[in-house]
């Protein structure tokens with residue numbers, strides 16, 4: 286159990302993430318234009334947009350790194366920019382690059398977030414081992430990042446993000462640097478873990494396949510970020526080739542890209 290009093294879990298009935306009529310300007314540039322959406326607890330939502338669609342800006346707003354020019358951003362009912370400290374244990378992020386520390390072994394990298402949150406020493410090692418095993422890396426605990434493949438490093442990075450037991454996992458293009466086969470395997474392993482532990486996940490990608498495979502709901506964004514299409518893939522959309530293609534084409538059409 287985490288003994289640090291500052292980081293007690295946040296309890297609320299509100300959606301995990303709420304974006305309500307949000308605008309974000311950077312000088313003359315509009316990054317987000319009247320964007321509204323929510324992510325329910327335990328839901329996996331994919332954010333799909335072309336480059337420059339404001340996906341990173343939306344992520345920064347949710348992480349509390351900046352505040353909107355107008356509109357409301359809420360995470361578990363709180364303002365992430367104002368309640369940054371209270372939400373430290375609530376949100377974890379998996380990035381496009383693994384961001385592992387090269388001088389730490391795999392297990393020591395997983396331990397990092399737990400150390401920052403002042404978990405007890407014995408608990409830190411135990412949880413890190415547990416999560417490495419969950420991402421199928423139990424045997425790689427003592428290897429350094431340069432001894433691991435790209436897919437393995439990304440698994441370590443995801444174990445690190447999940448080890449602090451966050452309510453919400455934000456995944457920012459975290460499979461896009463990997464080859465197709467590695468990315469597919471990791472994607473299905475990670476979505477299985479997210480569903481098993483009933484995490485809320487906002488998954489940012491520009492790959493239509495990734496979104497259909499992983500998400501309960503897909504939000505297709507135009508640039509500047511505004512909602513163009515919202516779809517909920519069914520299990521058949523994933524398993525039936527024709528249905529998959531139909532949905533793929535519909536999303537590609539909304540995005541204005543060739544499928």
Ligand SMILES: Nc1ncnc2c1ncn2[C@@H]1O[C@H](COP(=O)(O)OP(=O)(O)OP(=O)(O)O)[C@@H](O)[C@H]1O
Pocket residue numbers: 311314315316334335336337338339340341342343491
């Ligand atoms: N700090 C900033 N200062 C000025 N302009 C910014 C800033 N951050 C983002 N922008 C602009 O806002 C728009 C949206 O950028 P953002 O990085 O959020 O898009 P994105 O969808 O994440 O793009 P990508 O897929 O390429 O990462 C772009 O036009 C970008 O140049």
